[in-house]
Amino acid sequence: MTVRALREALDGPRPSLVVDARAAAEREAGAIPGSLHLPLAELPARHGELPTDRRLVLHCAGGLRSSIAASVLRHHGHAQVCDLLGGYAAWAAA
Incomplete structure (x- = not known):
């Protein structure tokens, strides 16, 4: 998923849940609002x-x-899973 598509998905009627897989120190430097x-x-x-x-x-x-x-997550039965292209670096740059 692109940053642009994520922004649109977050504004939709049933927003996606953003999951931050980074270490705590990385997250302290910045995070996507509302992410888990x-x-x-x-x-x-x-x-x-x-x-x-x-x-x-x-x-x-x-x-x-x-x-x-x-x-x-797919292995554990989560069917609706996608990856943010470019990660947080792409989000922060956009």
Whole structure:
């Protein structure tokens, strides 16, 4: 998902849930408003905390960790999962 598409999805009637897969120190430097912080390392144990009936948009700093996180969530039955292209760096630059 592009930054532009995410902005549109967040303004829609049923906004996507943005999941930040970065480490705490990275998040302290900036975050997408309304995003949920769930570091990649914690995801396998905490995936059950995420809704299965809502689109999840994962992001990290640049895209690698969120791609892995999306795969983990799909493996655990989350069908509506996508990755923010370019990660937080793309969001911050836009």
